[in-house]
Amino acid sequence: MTATSEAxxxxxxxRVLRAIEAAKNATRKTSDFIYANPETAMKEVKSSAALADLMEEFGFEVEREVGGIKTAFVAKRGSGGPVVGFLAEYDALPGVDHGCGHNLIAGSNAVAGIGLAAALEDLPGTVIVYGCPAEEAVGGKVYMANAGVFEGLDIALTTHPGAGGHSYNPVLEGSGSSLAWQEIEIEFYGQTAHAAADPENGINALNALLYVFRGIDGLRQHVKSSVRMHGVITSGGMVPNVVPDYTRGHFFVRAETLAETAELAEKVRKIAEGAASMTGAEVKVTLPHPPYADVVPNYTLSRRVKSHLDGLGMELPDQQPGPGRGSTDVGNVSYLAPTACARFPITEGLVPWHSTVVNEAAGTEMAYESMFTAAKAVALTGLECLEDTSLIDSAKAEWRDKLDKRKT
Ligand SMILES: [Zn+2]
Known part of the structure; x- marks a missing residue:
């Protein structure tokens, strides 16, 4: 294995690092533009166009609107195998803008692709930067994966910002996963009536929805501690003196595997049906999007990413083994190819994530400096894959083994 200390x-x-340095200004400008124009899931029209334009400026062949998604793109350089891909994201969050720092995920993965493409002068292979929308909701990569956009990909690499003291690298067995995630929408249809004059004629759709929350809280006692279930009421009735005849709740259930998540979703459906029969309301349960998969960690790759981060002077603690806490649609890509992520800190200390604090941090000098280091680490990992395909073979062997274990 090649070390990356300067000497x-x-x-x-x-050459790869020089190409990243040379593209720094253009990349920073694009990330700044995405930062200044926060667009939420599936609405990233300006952000995706800016990033796709950047890739074109650096000689990538860009296909826009891939997988039937307006704000998804594929930017490619080179031809044939091996195929190394970088996953760029750019969606913002409602209320907290770039409170997850996806402007930095956009820049780092774009510039990593630009850097690695410099190796194609004398190495065979293809470098792809995937423009992936809607990571925070909907799951752009889920739809791109299902549409076959990642077909032929050998290795997937990506980056993610984090808080200082909370940015870890998953190199220890049992670390680095995330929770699979299913969205559920539950609607109840009842009967309006005067809440005081003739309540006996009403069917209360709000009571039904509240029973769902109670049912889920009861279920919480009988699931693994890694399970997460949470919901909000998106339609809860109009006024107190009209019995609500329509209510809607939006729920997320998350568990360690897709199978466990599907089982949970089924239990929540049963709770909703029970609530309907208790109140006499009609119920409609919808799964608006296919699930986010759990991340299949690949230590063969992530140990290489870590060694490059270390070599570049960004030494981060190892992530401790244990189930993931959040969810990401990177999980769906990790079922298609060995995948690794370089995490990089953008604050000095711990801060609440998905917050205005992170939004502020995502535009600072520290964030950009950290972002370029992460980009270099994944680019150098990609270079190792192009130079030595036995690394790809080892990553794939580990990946197949982990997929097999998930099936049993
Ligand atoms: Zn996020």
């Missing part, structure tokens, strides 16, 4: 760098590693 031992190879000519090709230098």
């Amino acid at each position: 031992t760098r190879t000519e090709r590693q230098d």
